[in-house]
Amino acid sequence: MICIYCQREFQPSKYRHTKQRACGDPVCQKKRQRDNLTAWQERNPLYYRIKRIDPIWRTKARARAKRWRTIHKDRIQAYRMATMDQYRIYMREYMRRYRTALAQRAGKAAQP
Numbered sequence: 001m002i003c004i005y006c007q008r009e010f011q012p013s014k015y016r017h018t019k020q021r022a023c024g025d026p027v028c029q030k031k032r033q034r035d036n037l038t039a040w041q042e043r044n045p046l047y048y049r050i051k052r053i054d055p056i057w058r059t060k061a062r063a064r065a066k067r068w069r070t071i072h073k074d075r076i077q078a079y080r081m082a083t084m085d086q087y088r089i090y091m092r093e094y095m096r097r098y099r100t101a102l103a104q105r106a107g108k109a110a111q112p
């Protein structure tokens with residue numbers, strides 16, 4: 001059988017040989033999971049929207065995110081350190097655009 005992601009030949013599992021289209025490579029498995037999730041979200045477009053509207057879910061989700069951030073402060077810090085160069089470039093661009101927009105607004109305001 002040929003994997004739909006890496007196009008390599010693979011031995012399908014003897015339990016799922018009829019449906020299996022991806023090989024066992026972790027990269028292909030990751031792609032398969034992402035594609036399955038995307039397909040599921042397309043079939044259920046309202047699922048996450050309805051969930052977000054739900055105030056109980058929102059409260060819980062916020063608490064969960066806050067707890068995660070408290071527990072994983074080290075991971076957040078590590079991520080910030082790892083992406084600091086990209087962040088600096090992004091912020092430089094962001095501030096440049098911001099100043100340009102400000103100058104344009106000031107220029108427009110000055111004109112009668």
Ligand SMILES: [Zn+2]
Nearest residue numbers: 003006023028
């Ligand atoms: Zn593959």
